[in-house]
Amino acid sequence: MITLVSYGLGNVQAFANIYRRLNIPVQIAQTVDELATAERIILPGVGAFDWAMTRLEASGLRPCLDDLVLEQRRPVLGVCVGMQMMARHSDEGQLPGLGWIDAEVRRFDAGRFTQKTHLPHMGWNDVVPRRADGLFQDMSSPRFYFLHSYYFAPAREEDTLAVTDYYGPFTSAVGVGNIYGTQFHPEKSHQWGIQLLRNFAELA
């Protein structure tokens, strides 16, 4: 069973549709009761960092999420801002992040760009996994849809699961124990996204 955290942000329905099509049980959790029994969790997110943190705190789901992820060690996948929230802090906002991963979220430095288009990093880009198992099992030359101006910078290099090049490499997927994140949008990335979501549901 996949549980989608619904705190008023991010496309929970798009995730739910994909899992239904895959015949993988899925539920949407808006309350602590609905969240408490979660086995595998997806934390979506769209928007500005502080806005997303504010909405998550206001939902009342945070203590339950912290417990599921940090104490019960249930697999969790943060997507886009949902990934960025797992860091300690973001250049985009003032509020602290969830701090589940030792990482900072930084703005792409304007000095790196050599072409006319700078930010946001918008569109389809290659994702190069460090290992061809786990989230990236059974994928050849995966490409995913990105839409962001800030990137996730883990303190430990080994936490990076995949890198993407945008005028230089950045961490496009992260994994620390039971905690996973993707900067790109698997729910909007056609067959590669569907495969990644299936892989998340089947992670050992």
Place this chain on the structure above:
Amino acid sequence: MLRPRIIPCLLVKGGGLVKTLRFGPGKYVGDPLNAVRIFNEKEVDELILVDIDATVAGQEPNLQLIKHLATECRMPLCYGGGVRSVDMLERIVQLGVEKVALSAAAVQTPALISAAAERVGSQTVVVVMDVKKAGMLRCWEVFTHNGTRKTGLDPVSFACQVEQAGAGEIVLNNIDRDGEMKGYDLDLIRQVREAVHLPLTVLGGAGSLADIEALIREFGIIGAAAGSLFVFKGVYRAVLINYPTRQEKDALLARAGFGDL
């Protein structure tokens, strides 16, 4: 490597899809939900959906329709039409839309762009500029309300203002070329491209994949949007939703200079 985006643009009027010619009355081309399903199968890069009734009729966006389409879409969706406040923009994002476009409202109140970007992040806020040549000197000018209302704004300076205000993308829509299928106006695009660093998507004029290839060859990373090209087939403009396959798209990008993908 980041790829240029090839984007079908769908126009909604009275709940159905239409395709216009130079912003005139549209020809009915089908049902939006059905079109989204076909574009899912064709794995399109992204979709733009514009409700061309909303602003002109002073209506609110059709949230029910947007919700259905956003749920169905397996690719990113940009919605535009009748969005006049940050609250409305936020509601549409909550329905699962990745990007929301402002047009008339952004022209009237540029501060709306900044307020929206602060709430939902720059990457979510798109500004659509509908432009055509106007006046004695035939200069480019931004229009609103389906091309019926002059604004007195020059596209290049408005694009700079939009970038300063914190938008995440500009869609440059050429009214004079709408539905003509004779190619993009590269000179107009060049002027706007030179002025800003934002992602730029252009619409109006694409009549073939060769037009898109020429656009990408010159501008590299750009959004190549088209309406007629992806809903009509043949000289008689029979309605047939179409889009290049992944192989055709990769070959097009290779010919346009993205060879080492």
